[in-house]
Amino acid sequence: MKYLILIGDGMADFPMESCGGSTPLSVARTPSLDEVARLGVCGLFCPIPDAYPAGSDIGNLSLFGYNPDESFTGRAPLEAANQGIVLGPDQLAFRCNLVTLENGCMKDFTADHISTEEAAELIASLGEAPGSPDLEFHPGVSYRHIATVTAKGDTLKNLASLACTPPHDITNQDYAPHLPRGQGNEQVVQLIERSQALLADHPINTARISNGKLPATSIWLWGQGKAPDMQPYQPRFGITGAVVSAVDLVNGIGRNAGFEVIEVEGATGYLDTNYEGKVEATLDALDRVDLVYLHIEAPDEASHEGRTDLKIQAIEDYDSRVVAPCLARAIERGDCRVLIAPDHITSIETRTHAQGPVPFAMCGPGIEPDARTEYNETAAAEAGVLYPDGYKLVPAIIQEATLTAEGQQPT
Numbered sequence: 001m002k003y004l005i006l007i008g009d010g011m012a013d014f015p016m017e018s019c020g021g022s023t024p025l026s027v028a029r030t031p032s033l034d035e036v037a038r039l040g041v042c043g044l045f046c047p048i049p050d051a052y053p054a055g056s057d058i059g060n061l062s063l064f065g066y067n068p069d070e071s072f073t074g075r076a077p078l079e080a081a082n083q084g085i086v087l088g089p090d091q092l093a094f095r096c097n098l099v100t101l102e103n104g105c106m107k108d109f110t111a112d113h114i115s116t117e118e119a120a121e122l123i124a125s126l127g128e129a130p131g132s133p134d135l136e137f138h139p140g141v142s143y144r145h146i147a148t149v150t151a152k153g154d155t156l157k158n159l160a161s162l163a164c165t166p167p168h169d170i171t172n173q174d175y176a177p178h179l180p181r182g183q184g185n186e187q188v189v190q191l192i193e194r195s196q197a198l199l200a201d202h203p204i205n206t207a208r209i210s211n212g213k214l215p216a217t218s219i220w221l222w223g224q225g226k227a228p229d230m231q232p233y234q235p236r237f238g239i240t241g242a243v244v245s246a247v248d249l250v251n252g253i254g255r256n257a258g259f260e261v262i263e264v265e266g267a268t269g270y271l272d273t274n275y276e277g278k279v280e281a282t283l284d285a286l287d288r289v290d291l292v293y294l295h296i297e298a299p300d301e302a303s304h305e306g307r308t309d310l311k312i313q314a315i316e317d318y319d320s321r322v323v324a325p326c327l328a329r330a331i332e333r334g335d336c337r338v339l340i341a342p343d344h345i346t347s348i349e350t351r352t353h354a355q356g357p358v359p360f361a362m363c364g365p366g367i368e369p370d371a372r373t374e375y376n377e378t379a380a381a382e383a384g385v386l387y388p389d390g391y392k393l394v395p396a397i398i399q400e401a402t403l404t405a406e407g408q409q410p411t
């Protein structure tokens with residue numbers, strides 16, 4: 001059996017006025033999503049356990065079939081894995097943003113979308129400074145970098161449990177109350193302060209200012225954790241996998257799952273992404289591996305912008321340019337199960353992620369059709385199927401010989 005997991009990031013939503021009291025998934029024209037529902041079964045699942053904030057890290061981890069309670073240690077180690085950084089047992093990875101702080105505020109969590117080349121020089125200058133031999137910087141793309149810390153015993157434990165705030169959550173707010181908090185925070189706060197001194201008169205920043213751009217005035221450390229405990233798919237399910245995504249975090253989860261990570265040129269994570277290239281890479285990979293996880297970011301981005309029109313467009317693109325060709329190939333092959341799902345709700349009205357059950361639909365060999373003929377929040381709720389532990393959904397699709405609307409209710 002083959003498996004296609006097709007994720008529309010954040011495409012679930014709440015009923016809203018700009019959709020006439022309905023949701024974007026209900027309003028959008030989605031013949032292929034509806035076809036998956038017609039050929040197979042619909043239902044709801046909870047990608048985000050109550051104890052966690054709604055985000056793509058937990059949502060995608062669940063959709064890969066990992067229990068966040070057992071596997072999630074932080075966002076940074078997942079992104080680090082995607083950079084090929086292997087964490088030892090006495091190491092932690094922090095996400096290290098280059099940011100612009102101004103007048104005590106988090107002015108820009110991207111340092112004005114600093115270029116990868118400029119960032120590499122700034123990050124290198126931090127690494128050359130004396131002190132903190134247990135810290136190592138790993139330059140990434142644009143403002144997104146990784147810092148690894150090596151420590152022992154309680155020091156490591158304390159660093160792992162510091163309360164750190166994602167910088168994108170505090171745009172234009174006072175940053176001081178959001179510096180890392182908790183026992184042993186001094187070391188990390190000092191690192192952030194030390195970076196401010198080192199970056200202040202850096203020639204890269206001087207040049208940026210004279211070009212009318214914001215300087216990168218500081219690093220911001222967050223999302224830290226130890227290496228996640230994730231058993232790869234091959235020993236766990238006896239199958240191989242590949243992931244196609246423009247998002248580091250999703251690719252990092254894939255690497256930890258033992259997947260091949262396929263980079264597609266022109267994959268932007270936005271409405272202008274190279275949908276056709278991503279689908280081609282997905283269907284090529286399906287000939288080599290057993291399961292392909294294709295992740296489309298655009299519906300989430302449109303939701304964060306608060307744009308109903310763009311979210312509907314992103315869903316319709318996902319339907320016609322992603323699900324349609326993938327479903328056609330799956331049917332042609334005759335040996336492939338298809339799952340469509342979001343990783344969490346992203347609300348247009350609040351412009352952020354939200355907790356709550358989200359709709360899925362799946363079809364393929366051994367999946368016996370129910371009465372649903374549409375894919376959206378309402379139809380999925382009417383199906384009466386709920387996976388309260390969302391991380392059990394994909395393992396069920398891989399492991400169960402037969403899936404029916406009645407029989408798939410997990411215990």
Ligand SMILES: [Zn+2]
Pocket residue numbers: 009010055056057059300343344
């Ligand atoms: Zn997401």
